[in-house]
Amino acid sequence: xxxxxxxxxxxxxxxxxxxxxxxxxxxxxxxxxxxxxxxxxxxxxxxxxxxxxxxxxxxxxxxxxxxxxxxxxxxxxxxxxxxxxxxxxxxxxxxxxxxxxxxxxxxxxxxxxxxxxxxxxxxxxxxxxxxxxxxxxxxxxxxxxxxxxxxxxxxxxxxxxxxxxxxxxxxxxxxxxxxxxxxxxxxxxxxxxxxxxxxxxxxxxxxxxxxxxxxxxxxxxxxxxxxxxxxxxxxxxxxxxxxxxxxxxxxxxxxxxxxxxxxxxxxxxxxxxxxxxxxxxxxxxxxxxxxxxxxxxxxxxxxxxxxxxxxxxxxxxxxxxxxxxxxxxxxxxxxxxxxxxxxxxxxxxxxxxxxxxxxxxxxxxxxxxxxxxxxxxxxxxxxxxxxxxxxxxxxxxxxxxxxxxxxxxxxxxxxxxxxxxxxxxxxxxxxxxxxxxxxxxxxxxxxx
Numbered sequence: 001x002x003x004x005x006x007x008x009x010x011x012x013x014x015x016x017x018x019x020x021x022x023x024x025x026x027x028x029x030x031x032x033x034x035x036x037x038x039x040x041x042x043x044x045x046x047x048x049x050x051x052x053x054x055x056x057x058x059x060x061x062x063x064x065x066x067x068x069x070x071x072x073x074x075x076x077x078x079x080x081x082x083x084x085x086x087x088x089x090x091x092x093x094x095x096x097x098x099x100x101x102x103x104x105x106x107x108x109x110x111x112x113x114x115x116x117x118x119x120x121x122x123x124x125x126x127x128x129x130x131x132x133x134x135x136x137x138x139x140x141x142x143x144x145x146x147x148x149x150x151x152x153x154x155x156x157x158x159x160x161x162x163x164x165x166x167x168x169x170x171x172x173x174x175x176x177x178x179x180x181x182x183x184x185x186x187x188x189x190x191x192x193x194x195x196x197x198x199x200x201x202x203x204x205x206x207x208x209x210x211x212x213x214x215x216x217x218x219x220x221x222x223x224x225x226x227x228x229x230x231x232x233x234x235x236x237x238x239x240x241x242x243x244x245x246x247x248x249x250x251x252x253x254x255x256x257x258x259x260x261x262x263x264x265x266x267x268x269x270x271x272x273x274x275x276x277x278x279x280x281x282x283x284x285x286x287x288x289x290x291x292x293x294x295x296x297x298x299x300x301x302x303x304x305x306x307x308x309x310x311x312x313x314x315x316x317x318x319x320x321x322x323x324x325x326x327x328x329x330x331x332x333x334x335x336x337x338x339x340x341x342x343x344x345x346x347x348x349x350x351x352x353x354x355x356x357x358x359x360x361x362x363x364x365x366x367x368x369x370x371x372x373x374x375x376x377x378x379x380x381x382x383x384x385x386x387x388x389x390x391x392x393x394x395x396x397x398x399x400x401x402x403x404x405x406x407x408x409x410x411x412x413x414x415x416x417x418x419x420x421x422x423x424x425x426x427x428x429x430x431x432x433x434x435x436x437x438x439x440x441x442x443x444x445x446x447x448x
Contacts, residue, residue, distance in 0.1 A: 009033065009069060013086070014076020015042035015057070018099045018167075021147035022074050025102065027052055034070075036062055038079065064088045072097050077143075077166035080191055098170025100163060103148035111159045112285050113174055115205045116182030116221075118332040119278050120144075122306050123182060124162040126282035129303055131158050134286075134295035143167060158289060165201040166191075175208035178232075178288040182281055184220035185331025190357045213284045215277075216243070232288055234280040236273060244280040244287075255279060255300075257287070263297050270305045271312075272339025308437035310336050310421075313444045318414030321444045324421035325437030328354075330363050333423035337364075341371025346415030348372045349408045351401075353379035354424030354436075361388035364423060368393050374411045376404045380428040401429075401436070405443050418444075 010033040012022045019035070019042075026033045034056040035048060041059070048057060058066060062085035067073060072095040075086060081096060090096050104111070114124050121144045128140035139151040142161035151159060163171070165188065181202045184195075192198040199220055206212060206223040215221040216235030225231070232242050239245030239256050246265070247256040254261035255276070262283070265276055279300050286296045305311055308326040315321070322340065327333040333352065341348055350372050352364075361384055368375060369392035376396045377385055386395055396411070398404045408418040420440045430436040 008071040010072050010074060011036055011067060011070040012074045012076075013037070013062070013067070014079050015039075015044045015048060016076055016078060017044070018147045018149075019074075019076050020044040020047060021149040022099050022102070023048060023052060023055065025099075025149040025152075027055075034058070034066075036066065038062060038083075062086070068092050068094055070094055074098055074102065075170050077164060077170070081169055096170060097172065098167060099147060099149050100142070100161075100167045100171045100174065103152065103161075104171070104174050104176075106149075106152055107156075107159055108154060109156045109158055110177035110289055111161055111174065112289055113161050113163055113176035113179040113205050113209070114182065114285070115163045115165065115168065115180070115202050117185045117187045117329060118327075118335050119182050119274065119281075119309075120162045121326070122275070122278045122309055123180075123281050123285070124160055125306060126278065126299065126303055127285050128160045130282060130286045130291050130296040130299035131160065133299040134291045136291075163205055165198055168204040169201050171204055171207070173208045174205060176205070176210070178211040178213060178285055179205045179209040180213035180281065180285060181205060181215075181221045181223075182278075183215055183218050183331065185329065185334075185363075186359050187329040187331065188357060211288045213281065213288060215281070216245075217277075230288070232284045234277065234284045236277055236280075244284045246276065246280075255283065257283065257293075262293060263300070267301055269301070269303060270310070272310060272336070272343045274335040274339035275305070275310070308433060310340065310419075311437075311441075313441045316444070316447050317409070318416075319409070319412040320417040322417055322419045322421075323437045323441050323444075324419060325426070325433045325440060327421040327423060328425045328433055329357070330359050330361060330423045333421040334363060334367055336419060336421040337367045337371055340417060340419060341367070344415075344417060346373075346413065346417065349374050349376065349412045349416060349418045351376045351378070351404045351408060351418065351420045351440075352385055352422050352424070353377045353382040354422045354426050355379065355428045356381035356384060356424045359423070361385045361423065365389055365392055373413070373416060374408075376407050376411070378404050378429070379422070379424060381424055385423070401439055402443055405440070405447070409447065 067089040131138035143164040144162040211230040234244040253265040313321040374394040426436040
């Protein structure tokens with residue numbers, strides 16, 4: 001039974017993937033609603049007109065008077081709440097909400113909620129794999145894959161949800177069984193006034209949570225929480241009470257919980273310290289919702305990583321090539337540089353650059369100096385990255401991805417790795433990070 005009052009009028013603002021899931025859900029519930037989008041031809045317009053011809057839709061500049069006809073606006077994550085028309089409607093008493101709020105009100109099974117600047121897709125997928133290995137009827141999605149409302153079903157025993165800061169802005173009370181912010185680093189500074197505003201948006205994930213998981217190595221992940229709320233931690237240090245971490249014994253490194261070794265790190269198929277942290281975070285979240293250790297460890301052993309996220313492409317002439325196109329911010333690139341760099345004997349040749357979204361690249365300097373043989377720079381903000389790196393490492397500027405790979409091949413030595421980890425969005429040169437990653441992998445495979 002839906003928790004929506006059917007006699008109220010709603011407007012879905014934004015007709016992309018999540019907007020269309022809202023349309024389907026509201027139509028199923030028999031709710032009176034309309035649709036608005038700032039674009040003249042939004043992605044799902046043809047689908048809406050074909051499947052729901054009776055629904056009123058307005059495209060182009062948002063009309064405040066039209067928006068104020070609604071009791072509640074379900075705002076797409078792609079549209080900033082600071083948009084003047086939305087602010088004007090809110091000032092006149094219209095509630096601003098989103099698909100995750102609606103999902104939370106209607107979900108009957110426990111929710112594992114995962115956010116963070118980096119690694120949230122990997123950890124979300126891992127927890128989903130662990131739940132499957134435990135025999136659970138699990139639904140995985142949100143910001144990753146299937147929109148939240150399309151996952152709702154009475155058959156589901158566990159929801160594992162990746163949530164972005166944009167989705168969380170319109171989430172008022174999630175009520176997750178366990179929630180985490182894996183890490184916080186500068187991202188989307190073109191949308192937020194600064195890191196504090198971004199941090200606050202992320203921390204909305206903890207509203208109503210019954211348990212939390214915290215990264216011991218990142219103070220910004222720890223919520224202000226009431227006394228007695230169960231808290232589990234993860235990190236690359238040795239764990240103690242209610243903690244997951246790494247322990248070394250007889251020269252062997254282990255994933256561990258409290259004072260018990262769980263499995264040797266070498267049994268993980270994914271490489272690097274950042275992936276060890278991801279495995280520990282997933283174990284903490286799974287343990288919080290009662291998944292047995294044998295099933296979780298089985299899920300970890302079979303996990304090969306996600307496409308575009310430090311994904312091994314091939315080895316050629318003694319050099320490994322990694323596609324980390326999903327690294328669209330500095331924190332994600334640092335995780336890959338440090339994770340791979342510390343886990344190999346050779347050096348990295350880093351391919352970076354694109355649209356930096358207003359980020360500060362100075363944080364790359366020390367890790368690049370330590371782990372990289374050279375840096376190949378491309379895209380709009382190549383110059384900004386070059387300035388931030390200074391003379392810490394040799395630099396080459398290129399104008400295309402093919403040229404970047406050719407230059408990287410000539411710079412790398414046997415035992416090295418070429419890493420596409422741009423620290424930037426792709427929109428200045430590519431349709432999205434997936435296209436950038438696919439073109440990189442294709443060009444690497446074509447080398448002979």
